[in-house]
Amino acid sequence: MNLPKISIITPSYNQAQFLEATILSVLGQNYPNLEYIIMDGGSTDTSSEIIKKYENKLAYWQSKKDRGQADAINQGFEKATGDILMWLNSDDLLMPDVLNFIAEKYSEDSTKLYYGNCIHFRNDDSVMSWGSDVVKKTVDNKLNELDYIIQPSSFWPKTIWEQVGKLNEEIHFGFDWEWFLRVQQKFELQPIAKCISMYRIHDNHKSGTGGDKRQIELLKIYKSYNPELSELYKLLINENLDEVRNFSTLKFKIKEKIGRHTSFFQKLKTKNSSYKKFTNKQIEQLLTML
Numbered sequence: 641m642n643l644p645k646i647s648i649i650t651p652s653y654n655q656a657q658f659l660e661a662t663i664l665s666v667l668g669q670n671y672p673n674l675e676y677i678i679m680d681g682g683s684t685d686t687s688s689e690i691i692k693k694y695e696n697k698l699a700y701w702q703s704k705k706d707r708g709q710a711d712a713i714n715q716g717f718e719k720a721t722g723d724i725l726m727w728l729n730s731d732d733l734l735m736p737d738v739l740n741f742i743a744e745k746y747s748e749d750s751t752k753l754y755y756g757n758c759i760h761f762r763n764d765d766s767v768m769s770w771g772s773d774v775v776k777k778t779v780d781n782k783l784n785e786l787d788y789i790i791q792p793s794s795f796w797p798k799t800i801w802e803q804v805g806k807l808n809e810e811i812h813f814g815f816d817w818e819w820f821l822r823v824q825q826k827f828e829l830q831p832i833a834k835c836i837s838m839y840r841i842h843d844n845h846k847s848g849t850g851g852d853k854r855q856i857e858l859l860k861i862y863k864s865y866n867p868e869l870s871e872l873y874k875l876l877i878n879e880n881l882d883e884v885r886n887f888s889t890l891k892f893k894i895k896e897k898i899g900r901h902t903s904f905f906q907k908l909k910t911k912n913s914s915y916k917k918f919t920n921k922q923i924e925q926l927l928t929m930l
Contacts, residue, residue, distance in 0.1 A: 643673045643743050647699075647722030647798075651712035652730035653681035658763075658840065659730045660690050665838075666728065667697055671739035675699040675722050679712040710807040710815045717801060723750070726795035733838040734792075735759075741834060742795050752828045753796040753820070755789045756836035763842035774831045783824055784866040786925045787817040793836035794820075800827055813854040814861050821865050852877075858929060872918050873926050879908075 648666055652659055666676055680687050680703040688703045695701060700719055706712045713727050724746050728734060745754050761769035777788035804822050807815045823829065855877045862870035905920040915923065 643671070644723035644746050645673045645675055645721065646671060646724045646726070646739055646742060646795075647675040647677065647717075647720035649713055649716030649720065649725075649727040650676070650678045650730050651681070651709050651716065651727065652678060652683065652687060653709075653712075654683045654685045654687065655730040656683065656685040656687045656690060658842075659687055660693075662728060662730050662733060663690070663694055665733040665735075667694060669734065669737065669739040671743075674739065675720060677701065677716045677719055679706070679716045680704075681706045681709075681712055707809060708812060710809045710811065714806040714809065717806065720798070723798060724795055725798055725801055726792075728792050728837070731763075731840045731842065732792040733840070735835050735837060738834070738836050742836075745832065746797065749830075750797045751799075752830040753794065753800055753823050754830050754832055755794040756832045756834045758790040758793045758837050758839050759835060760839045760841060763840050771835070773833075775833055778829075778831045781925065783829070784821060784862075785869055785922065787814070787820075787929065789817070789820050789829070790837070790839065791816040792839060795836075796823070796827075803827075811857055811861070813857045817858075818861050818864075821861070855930060869918075869922065869926065872915075872922060873929065875912065875914055876923070876926055876930060 650662060650666070663678070666674070676698050678691055678698060678701040680691065680701065682703055682705040691698070691701050691703070706715065709729075716727070717725060724742060726742075742754075755774055757772045757774055759769055759771055772790060774788060774790065774793075777786070781788055783789070800823060803826060804819070807819050809815075811818055820829070855873075859870060859873050859877065862873050905915075905923055908923065909915045
């Protein structure tokens, strides 16, 4: 078989309401050289029953307690034998026919980590969705300033995983970003314009419910990979977030454009002179990381 083997790991815990859609988005690719592994953390809902429906199409699955999401993914990759690796969380989805596209990119150059675009959507009555532009984000930003790689839209050759090492299991919220930063130290990261995945946002979404714990973890990552901006991030997490986030509202921007509102950045720098050493762009970047 000429097509490279693609190994996909899905970590899951009590995500029965989303899990089957995730599984079908992978198996529905009908990619002939797929190795699909599901690592369930011992769910108490109906996840096991859902997985059993598809077990004859899985390379491996388990449902037992683990040490967290990063541990589950690491365990899954230990079992993976594919040429290309990626993981897809149990509340996200692959876009149709992307595995053939991924195989083509790998055949062009099997030394890079690739990352594509994504459709973000809210899993509620608002039916809101929005896309991404990782190519532009990459041009305009540095990875140690802003986490612009969308994890479910990323994939890489197994050789990268073997040389960079596994995910840091001490990190609960930003372990993907920290791993991408390690990859960047040794390998080229290549953005691609194609939409690879759909990223579901819901009430129990981990990144949205992390609160102070998530911010503290991201602060540690900044201290390791960008000490200068760690100072700025620490300043921002001590601000009133509701007030800070007002800067991005349409009403605020209109007032600022017609000169009837003091610049948000000017207000911030007047309030605390420690902000003066940072550019407006840096402040805006880190606001999105809160």
